[in-house]
Structures are given as structure tokens and as C-alpha cells.
Amino acid sequence: MNADPRDVRADLAGLLPAPAERDLPSDRHRLIQEFVMTQIHPDYPSAAPASRRAPRRRLILASALSAVAAATAAVALVGVDGTGTGGGTGSAADNRPPVAAERSGQQILLAAATTAGQRPATSGSYWFRRTECTGDTQEIWTRKDGRAWVRVAGSGKVRELGSVGFSLGGVDASFAQLQKLPARPAALKRWITEAVAKTEPGSDAATRERLVLGGLLDLLAKLPAPPAVRAAAFEAVAGYSGVTNTGATEGGQGLSIRLGAEPLVRLVVDPATAQIRQTNLVVLASGARPSAMCTVTAEWTDQLPR
């Protein structure tokens, strides 16, 4: 080792960008801290003055409570919608508009498929997508060549991102690929399934299944797909056995989809335009998972702001 060791570090720092730094979210910081403290010292009282109880017990209680809450929610849904695809039969049905009560989730999606297929094809210079989740708004403009701009949170300025392209269910897709997607439900679902399997070779079946549904919902909610492909995507979603009509809501018709043991996937479809107004299924690095409800807008525009 004849070189000054400082140089190696400086060189390496120059060769590699520093990875993003993150704070441990404060609630997780507390939770993990309490967890560690109770593990190492079972009788150690919590630092939080309000709670005298052993935090370990509290954690178990918290998950038990959320399990109960989830079960209650599921029961409430079944109560409203009977078998899941049938019309409303429970007492809660009284609160809903009569027309919605008579249609199953599947019927709503099939009607949306018809509407989507009849909508004129649209185009523009930028595909604009706005997503609002619990107060957090994101705006992104993507050109057909894949270059994208975003509005920077805080300053409100729009800045270029580079070649981002489009993504469905975590799979990269160019604009041209989106235009050529299969326009038949089974073939479309197969295309996405194969693409997901290729991108996620090591993943388990449940993860891939969520990504495939995430891909179909991406096509409906976020991507510039031709009318025939959107129609096929609606039909493919209608083919899921766990689709339930949850009644009319702001922006359109509420639907839920049960996929395995996960929390329900929820969406709101506007029957008049066959647009997805809201969805809670987000595709993250860790997979596609139901989350908070997000309001989505996706349409062509010719103007890039500022």
C-alpha cells in the first residue's frame, strides 16, 4: 500500500454518488426503540409517561386490534354486498342509491369496459398525471419519448427528470409498447403476467399476482393506453372473483377487490367516462400493496407549465 489511503477514499467518493440519506420515520423510531427496550429489559417501563404498561404487550394488542378492525371492515363489506358479486342485501343497503345497489362490481366494470372502448382516442404532447394521497400531491408530465418532468414539492417549480418512460405493475414500458398491448383481456393479462415474471424472477406467486393487478390498474388509472386496451383491462379486472360493489361515492362508483389475505384493493370508477378516479393500490419497491386512497388524474396536455 504505497498510495495515501486518503486518496482511495476520495477517489471512491468521486466514483460513486452518495446514496440517499433518510430519517427513520419518527413513529418507527419510537416503535423499534420501545421494542428493543422491552426485548432487552422486559420489566423496563416505557419512556412515554402516558403508558405504564409494558410496551411489548401494547404492540401485540395493537396488531390484534388492527386485525379485529380489518375483520370488522370485511364483515361490513360482506354485509353490504352479500356474496361479493351479488347485489346488496344487508341493512346498510338502505343508505345507497337504488341503482347502484342492483349492479354487481363485475357489471360495473364490464359497463366501464364498454364505455372505455367507445371513447375517442386522445393525444397530446405530454401525458400529465396528478396523484393526490392524503395531502401529498405529485405531478408528472411524460413525453411520448419517455422524457419526464415533475413539479418539485416545496418550490412548485417544474424540473426535468430525464428518461423515465412509463411503468405498469413495476414493469418498464415505452409509449410504443403501450400502444401495441393486446386488446383482449386474457392476452393482456398474460402479457403483464409474463412481463412481471421476467422482472421479478425470485418473487413469490402472491407478490406477482398483486403486481399483475397493479399493472392492470396502472393501465386504467395512470397510463396513456388506447381505448381498446383500456376496455380489455376493465374486462380483465372484472374477471377477478373478489370484486365487490361498495356503492356510489364521490367521483363515481366504489369497488373493492379481495386479493388473498391482503387488505382490500379499492377503487372508484366514473361510469360516464370510464376513468379511475381513486385507487389505493400502489406499486412500490416492495411490491404492489393497498395503501391510503389516492385521487388520480391522467390526461394529455400540450403545455408544460412554466
Next chain:
Amino acid sequence: MRSRVRAGDPEAFRELFDEHARSVYNHGFRLTGDWSVAEDVVSLTFLEAWRLRERVDVGAETGSLRPWLLGIATNVARNVRRAARRHSGALARLPPPEVVPDFAEEVTARLGDRERLARVRTALAALRQPEREVLALCVWSGLNYAEAAAALGVPVGTVRSRLSRARAKLHKLVTAGKLAPAGKTGEPPGGRGQIPVDRTIAVRFAQEHTR
């Protein structure tokens, strides 16, 4: 602080957590490429630190315990599952983080991070695990050679030679056009095609599948 930790003072441990959880979390992410695994690294690191507290050297009373913790975190990240087993499946009792849409992980506002992450991933994939570890400790967490050597339990010369090897390999990548130098922004590594989406970026350099 050192003697309090060594003596098993829970309050000292709480302070230690407050002070260093963030460092351990970020180090855990750099080694595993997954923020939720990084959370597991945090809990397991502190559980391990408690178990190993008597190894804390009280002779050097003034030094920070951060290098020691990062050393433990490095070992934990090497095999999260094994570390979790040692603490008798302790992690199963920790509720999973609530999913909120994190657009840093989707496509939008923080693509800069993503591009950086893509470059980092390309680079890390070319390195062997011991090289990655010294790189993360010395370059990203800012430990000096002696601290990194002590943290990993290897001689200082080994730290130096691993770093030199890492540098040689990365230089080769840059020369071959497979890795854009850090200063360059805007284009993905290789300069063609689309950047892989986050989910493929995240974590493929993790050595194992956790849970």
C-alpha cells in the same frame, strides 16, 4: 457512556438508540438495498449490541460507539435471517410498517435519488461483499481505517486493500462505460434505454431473501 452501556444501563441504551438509529438505518439500507430490511437491521443491531455489550472497550472512554454499532450492523446485514433467529424470531412481533405511497419509490419527484441509486447498484453489483462493506463504512458512513478495521474485526491493512480493490474495479467499470462517474447526471448508467423502475433497483444486491 461506554461504561454505562457495558454495565447494561437501559437508559444508556435508549440514548444510544436515539443517537445512532439513523446511522444504522442508512448503513443497513446501503448494504441491503431495502428500507424495510434496514428497519430490521436497526432492531437486530441494537439487540445484538445489548448481547455483546460486555465487549465494549471502556479503555477508550471518549470514543463514539458509532463504529462499534456500524460493525454490528454490518454483520447483521450480512445475514438478517440468521440474526433474527438468534433473537428467537423477535422481529415477527414487530408490526410491519404501514404502507403509505412513497413516491420516492414510485417514479416521480425524487428520480434524482433513483438515478443515483441505479448507479450505486451497478457499482455495488461489481464488488464482493467485503469490499462493499468497507466501502459503505469508510466512504458513506465516514469511518476512518482504524474504526472500520475495529468494526469489522480485521487488520487495518485488510481494510485498505479491500478499498483499493474496490477502487480498481470501479475505475474499470467507468472506463468500460458501464458506470457514469458521480458528477454526471441526467442519463442512466450505460447511457441508453430506460432506467429500471425502482422495484428492480431496490435490493437486488441483498445477499438473501428476508422473510
